[in-house]
Amino acid sequence: MPAAAPKDDLRARFARLIATSGPISIAHYIAESNARYYASRDPLGVTGDFTTAPEISQMFGEMVGVWLADIWQRAGGPAPVAYVELGPGRGTLARDALRVMERIGLVPQVHLVEGSPALRAVQAMLVPQAQWHDDLSTLPDDLPLLVVANEFLDALPVRQLVRTANGWRERMVGWDGERLLPVAGDRPMDAAIPPELADLADGAIVETSPAAATVTGEIARRLAAQGGAALLIDYGHAQPRIGSTLQAVRAHAGVDPFAHPGEADLTAHVDFAALVPIVGQFGSRWLGTVAQGAWLQAMGIEQRAQALASRFPSQAEAVAAGLQRLVAPDAMGDLFKVMGLAAPPWPDGAGFA
Ligand code: SAH
Numbered sequence: 001m002p003a004a005a006p007k008d009d010l011r012a013r014f015a016r017l018i019a020t021s022g023p024i025s026i027a028h029y030i031a032e033s034n035a036r037y038y039a040s041r042d043p044l045g046v047t048g049d050f051t052t053a054p055e056i057s058q059m060f061g062e063m064v065g066v067w068l069a070d071i072w073q074r075a076g077g078p079a080p081v082a083y084v085e086l087g088p089g090r091g092t093l094a095r096d097a098l099r100v101m102e103r104i105g106l107v108p109q110v111h112l113v114e115g116s117p118a119l120r121a122v123q124a125m126l127v128p129q130a131q132w133h134d135d136l137s138t139l140p141d142d143l144p145l146l147v148v149a150n151e152f153l154d155a156l157p158v159r160q161l162v163r164t165a166n167g168w169r170e171r172m173v174g175w176d177g178e179r180l181l182p183v184a185g186d187r188p189m190d191a192a193i194p195p196e197l198a199d200l201a202d203g204a205i206v207e208t209s210p211a212a213a214t215v216t217g218e219i220a221r222r223l224a225a226q227g228g229a230a231l232l233i234d235y236g237h238a239q240p241r242i243g244s245t246l247q248a249v250r251a252h253a254g255v256d257p258f259a260h261p262g263e264a265d266l267t268a269h270v271d272f273a274a275l276v277p278i279v280g281q282f283g284s285r286w287l288g289t290v291a292q293g294a295w296l297q298a299m300g301i302e303q304r305a306q307a308l309a310s311r312f313p314s315q316a317e318a319v320a321a322g323l324q325r326l327v328a329p330d331a332m333g334d335l336f337k338v339m340g341l342a343a344p345p346w347p348d349g350a351g352f353a
Contacts, residue, residue: 293333
C-alpha cells in the first residue's frame with residue numbers, strides 16, 4: 001500500500017483542495033501557511049529560520065522604549081496607559097522597551113496581540129505581566145495606547161493581481177499534479193485595478209495587503225479615539241511599486257514560496273505609501289516614514305552603543321556588530337522603515353523630522 005500523506009501535511013491538503021475545487025488565492029495560501037508555520041514553533045534566532053532586529057541587539061527595543069516614553073511624557077504623561085505590541089515574537093523587544101520606559105517613569109499595562117500558542121509561551125517568560133489577545137478587537141478601549149509592531153505587517157497575507165493576455169486576473173495557487181505553483185485565476189479582475197495601472201504590460205503583478213490596511217486603520221481609529229502613538233517597523237518601500245515581493249525563508253535562506261507551505265516563513269514587503277492615507281481616514285496623524293538606520297541614529301543608538309561598550313568591555317565587539325547590522329545601509333538600515341502615527345492632540349514623535 002502506498003504511504004498516505006501525513007494528515008497534517010499542509011502541502012498535501014492544499015493539493016487535494018485545489019485538485020477538487022480549483023486554485024486558491026495567494027492570500028488564502030499565505031494566511032493558512034503562516035498560521036500553521038507560527039502556531040507550533042519559535043522561528044527566531046540562529047537555530048531557527050530568521051533573525052529580527054530585537055534579537056540582534058537590546059539597543060533596538062531600547063530605542064523604541066525611548067521613543068514611546070518621550071512622546072508619552074510630552075503628551076502630559078497620561079496614566080493609566082497601555083503598551084501594545086503586535087506579533088511580539090520572543091518578547092525581547094517588549095522586555096527591552098519596557099525596561100527603558102520604567103527608568104523614565106512609565107509603567108504601562110502590557111497587551112500582546114499574538115496568534116501563536118508556542119510564541120505566547122515564550123513571551124510569558126520575558127513579559128509575565130502581559131495580557132494576550134488574538135487580534136486588536138479585544139484591546140482596552142478606555143486608555144491611551146502605545147503601539148509597536150516589528151515585522152508583523154509583513155507576515156499578513158497579500159493579494160496579487162496579474163495582467164494576462166485576457167486582462168487582469170487574481171494570482172492564485174494551482175497544482176500541476178506534482179507541485180504547487182502560481183497561476184492566473186479565470187475570473188476577470190479588471191474592475192479591481194486602479195485606472196493608472198490598467199495598461200501595464202502582460203505579466204505585471206500588482207500586490208496589495210488588505211490585512212495590513214485593516215490593522216493600520218484599526219490602530220489609527222483607536223489612537224484617534226483613545227489617544228496614544230504607534231511605531232510600525234518593517235522591511236518595505238516608502239513609494240508604491242509594481243511586482244511580487246512574496247518571499248519564503250527557511251533556515252536563513254530564501255526558498256520557493258510554494259514549495260513548503262507551513263514550513264517556511266512567508267512575507268511580503270510592506271507598502272508604506274499605501275498605509276499613509278488610511279491613517280488620516282481613521283482620524284490619526286501620520287508622523288512620517290523614515291529608514292530604520294536614520295531613525296535609530298536620531299534616537300541616539302550610537303551613544304547607547306558607546307555607553308554599553310564602555311560598561312561591558314567584553315561585549316564591545318558584539319555591540320559594534322549589532323549596531324552595524326541595525327543601521328548600515330547595506331544591512332537593515334535602508335530596507336527597513338519606521339512609520340510613526342499619533343492621536344491628533346499628541347505631539348510629533350522624535351526622529352521623523
Ligand atoms: N516582532 C517579533 C517577531 C516577528 S515574527 C520580532 O521582531 O522579533 C511575526 C510575529 O507575528 C510572530 O510573533 C507571529 O506569531 C505573529 N503573527 C503573525 N501573523 C499573525 C496574525 N495574523 N495574528 C497575530 N499574530 C501574528
